[in-house]
Amino acid sequence: MAVLLISLVALTLIKATPLIYxxxxxxxxxxxxxxxxxxEGMMAIGAFAAVVISYYTREPAxxxxxxxxxxxxxxxxxxxxxxxxxVDQIVAGTGIxxxxxxxxxxxxxxxxxxxxxxxxxxxxGREYWVLVALxxxxxxxxxxxxxxxxxxxxxxxxxxxxxxxxxxxxxxLAMRVYAVTLSGALAGLGGAFxxxxxLNLYSDGMTAGRGFIALAAVIFGRWNPLGATFACIAFGxxxxxxxxxxxxxxxxxxxxxxxxxxxxxxxxxxxxxxKVRAPAADGVPY
Amino acid sequence: xxxxxxxxxxxxxxxxxxxAVDDAHLELYPGEIHALVGENGAGKSTLSAxxxxxxxxDAGTVRASGTVGLVHQHFELVGRLRVWENVLLGREPxxxxxxxxxxxRSRVLAVAERNGLAIDPNAFVETLPIGVQQRVELLRELxxxxxxxxxxxxxxxxxxxxxxxxxxxxxxxxxxxxxxxxVTHKLQEVIAYATRVSxxxxxxxxxxxxxxxxxxxxxxRAMVGGELPSVAARAATQPTPCLSVRALRAGSGETSVEDxxxxxxxxxxxxxxxxxxxxxxxxxxxxxxMIPYDGTISFANEGAQIxxxxxxxxREALVMPWSIVENVMLGRQHRPELRRGxxxxxxxxxxxxxxxxxxxxxxxxxxxxxxxxxxxxxQQKIVxxxxxxxxxxxxxxxxxxxxxxxGAAALVQSRLMQARNDGAAVLLISFELDEILAxxxxxxxxxxxxxxxxxxxxxxxxxxxxxxxAGLS
Numbered sequence: 001m002a003v004l005l006i007s008l009v010a011l012t013l014i015k016a017t018p019l020i021y022x023x024x025x026x027x028x029x030x031x032x033x034x035x036x037x038x039x040e041g042m043m044a045i046g047a048f049a050a051v052v053i054s055y056y057t058r059e060p061a062x063x064x065x066x067x068x069x070x071x072x073x074x075x076x077x078x079x080x081x082x083x084x085x086x087v088d089q090i091v092a093g094t095g096i097x098x099x100x101x102x103x104x105x106x107x108x109x110x111x112x113x114x115x116x117x118x119x120x121x122x123x124x125g126r127e128y129w130v131l132v133a134l135x136x137x138x139x140x141x142x143x144x145x146x147x148x149x150x151x152x153x154x155x156x157x158x159x160x161x162x163x164x165x166x167x168x169x170x171x172x173l174a175m176r177v178y179a180v181t182l183s184g185a186l187a188g189l190g191g192a193f194x195x196x197x198x199l200n201l202y203s204d205g206m207t208a209g210r211g212f213i214a215l216a217a218v219i220f221g222r223w224n225p226l227g228a229t230f231a232c233i234a235f236g237x238x239x240x241x242x243x244x245x246x247x248x249x250x251x252x253x254x255x256x257x258x259x260x261x262x263x264x265x266x267x268x269x270x271x272x273x274x275k276v277r278a279p280a281a282d283g284v285p286y
Numbered sequence: 287x288x289x290x291x292x293x294x295x296x297x298x299x300x301x302x303x304x305x306a307v308d309d310a311h312l313e314l315y316p317g318e319i320h321a322l323v324g325e326n327g328a329g330k331s332t333l334s335a336x337x338x339x340x341x342x343x344d345a346g347t348v349r350a351s352g353t354v355g356l357v358h359q360h361f362e363l364v365g366r367l368r369v370w371e372n373v374l375l376g377r378e379p380x381x382x383x384x385x386x387x388x389x390x391r392s393r394v395l396a397v398a399e400r401n402g403l404a405i406d407p408n409a410f411v412e413t414l415p416i417g418v419q420q421r422v423e424l425l426r427e428l429x430x431x432x433x434x435x436x437x438x439x440x441x442x443x444x445x446x447x448x449x450x451x452x453x454x455x456x457x458x459x460x461x462x463x464x465x466x467x468x469v470t471h472k473l474q475e476v477i478a479y480a481t482r483v484s485x486x487x488x489x490x491x492x493x494x495x496x497x498x499x500x501x502x503x504x505x506x507r508a509m510v511g512g513e514l515p516s517v518a519a520r521a522a523t524q525p526t527p528c529l530s531v532r533a534l535r536a537g538s539g540e541t542s543v544e545d546x547x548x549x550x551x552x553x554x555x556x557x558x559x560x561x562x563x564x565x566x567x568x569x570x571x572x573x574x575x576m577i578p579y580d581g582t583i584s585f586a587n588e589g590a591q592i593x594x595x596x597x598x599x600x601r602e603a604l605v606m607p608w609s610i611v612e613n614v615m616l617g618r619q620h621r622p623e624l625r626r627g628x629x630x631x632x633x634x635x636x637x638x639x640x641x642x643x644x645x646x647x648x649x650x651x652x653x654x655x656x657x658x659x660x661x662x663x664x665q666q667k668i669v670x671x672x673x674x675x676x677x678x679x680x681x682x683x684x685x686x687x688x689x690x691x692x693g694a695a696a697l698v699q700s701r702l703m704q705a706r707n708d709g710a711a712v713l714l715i716s717f718e719l720d721e722i723l724a725x726x727x728x729x730x731x732x733x734x735x736x737x738x739x740x741x742x743x744x745x746x747x748x749x750x751x752x753x754x755x756a757g758l759s
Contacts, residue, residue: 148383148384148385149383149384149385150378150380150385153367153371153375153378153385154375154376156364156366156367157364157367157371157375160364160365160366160367161362161363161364161365163362164362164363164364164372164375165375165376166362167356167358167362168375168376168377168426169376170375170376279366280365280366
């Protein structure tokens with residue numbers, strides 16, 4: 001029983017980690033006023049880029065950096081689309097999701113001559129616990145940065161009333177591009193953790209909606225980094241449960257167990273609708 | 287004569303199809319309070335945006351002796367941030383990476399104290415009354431120690447008592463050497479508080495006067511370039527019961543209303559006086575049938591028609607990209623005369639729009655231009671015209687002249703008076719006490735969701751109304 005409990009806790013933390021990175025990205029983006037629907041795609045492209053670079057360099061650490069860079073690039077594209085070109089944020093983010101998933105699928109064929117999955121590449125091994133710990137450090141740090149620094153104050157003002165920021169002499173559009181880029185970098189890191197931390201390859205659809213779960217965690221956590229992290233741990237627990245309980249509850253089909261995190265996200269969101277307040281200018285172009 | 291703090295010379299600014307400012311000259315001197323007045327679309331806002339540096343002039347020069355500050359009509363504040371965060375946004379005092387919050391708070395307090403403004407730097411802006419929010423906006427500019435301070439319609443949302451204390455602050459600033467320009471529609475305030483006044487018409491500054499040597503009438507004539515349309519005379523009527531409200535309770539929180547009893551009779555105007563945010567919107571929405579309520583709202587005659595002039599013409603009354611004709615149809619599309627079988631009778635709607643254009647002097651190139659392209663005054667004329675065109679039994683007018691120029695306002699007030707003379711029951715909710723005093727046969731004062739006093743036109747006591755509006759009894 002004790003062994004089971006320890007493995008449940010460990011698995012929960014591991015499963016929560018990519019969600020936390022993506023959710024922190026979502027918090028930054030939304031606090032600056034951009035809804036980042038593209039988190040899912042940024043995770044995917046981060047996971048893919050990490051595998052490719054690790055494949056060529058045989059250095060998983062470089063792969064992780066590549067994942068961060070690829071996610072940041074996705075974020076930058078969304079940021080520019082949502083600000084300079086005033087594309088609807090939801091449409092642009094959905095576009096990012098499609099391009100990233102499609103790009104990675106095409107890349108698999110180009111690089112590995114096979115659809116569906118990459119070859120196995122050097123992965124992180126035990127070092128991935130550093131990234132698990134770092135996720136929690138990042139959550140605390142982001143909380144502090146948002147609450148206590150000029151940077152955080154400006155991000156918050158930007159998501160509430162960009163005109164106020166503009167009249168203080170700061171360009172809200174530049175602020176948003178910057179925030180969404182950072183958001184993408186974090187989502188990319190989450191994706192890289194999936195492909196090089198938990199696994200050692202990229203396969204199509206491996207992010208499996210985690211970007212959207214992270215978005216749910218942002219809302220459930222009331223746009224607060226610590227709240228979002230807590231929500232991610234809860235969703236991670238449901239994901240971990242399916243592994244721990246597999247084969248132990250005979251009457252519950254495996255498919256139903258796999259659906260647990262998604263059902264949990266849905267129930268959580270339905271439960272808090274109307275009780276939370278998004279940043280006033282969240283999703284509103286400036 | 288001291289050196290001017292701000293000099294505008296030969297300013298010109300054209301937008302596609304319209305010259306907003308044309309060869310404007312203006313000098314502001316330290317210590318003066320200079321009012322800039324003019325009808326909507328006369329170029330005041332463009333000129334102040336140019337003075338502030340927000341807009342570039344096509345021609346002419348702007349020279350300022352120091353920083354220029356601008357207090358916007360619609361505050362640019364962040365409601366969920368604290369007062370000090372709003373004031374110092376972009377100029378935060380630092381200690382290492384973080385904001386030095388103690389220094390920030392004391393800096394805001396120091397600026398507030400220097401200017402005689404009471405403020406709690408820790409309060410969240412969204413919890414503050416409008417008048418205090420404006421103080422925050424003012425503090426943000428004052429922290430930059432501007433040599434020139436531009437104020438755009440600063441008293442539009444303030445209660446009478448707040449207006450007096452606002453001007454006390456502004457006068458203190460001027461006394462310490464700031465040059466102040468106030469863009470406003472309120473000519474009484476110009477006379478009472480400004481030292482000089484410049485009048486704009488069609489993009490030009492057409493008159494400049496010392497306020498001590500002029501009058502409201504003279505300024506108004508300069509604004510419209512002729513005589514003002516006079517408000518229709520109050521005809522004798524035989525008021526009969528029409529709209530009756532009993533034990534009304536609606537809304538929730540700060541803006542709810544409680545225990546409202548009100549009668550509006552055919553052939554009279556009942557004015558609801560009060561400071562913004564005391565439940566007027568809830569009352570109007572309940573009577574217009576837009577929100578659920580407890581109690582009764584009843585009409586004397588079966589099938590009474592109600593014409594509604596909502597307070598926010600952009601959000602509640604007009605569809606901005608639609609044409610005048612389409613907006614005139616909006617909300618009336620079920621009327622038999624506007625139907626032709628299953629479709630709309632556009633010819634009839636066009637005739638209606640034409641009637642409104644004639645009665646209200648709507649200035650538009652054609653009836654097919656989007657209402658977005660019209661000035662605020664012309665948009666409002668369409669809203670009021672549409673509310674009155676079907677000769678309603680009850681007219682609900684909520685701030686019918688807010689933010690429009692004196693000429694358009696006089697016309698709107700005149701038409702409301704005519705509707706009353708023709709036997710409509712008019713409920714006038716206005717934040718402008720002067721408007722209510724001018725139009726209403728009876729006045730009810732609202733405070734915190736209740737009616738706290740009623741006056742007949744014959745025994746109005748302005749001071750008593752002002753005290754009730756402020757919550758003093």
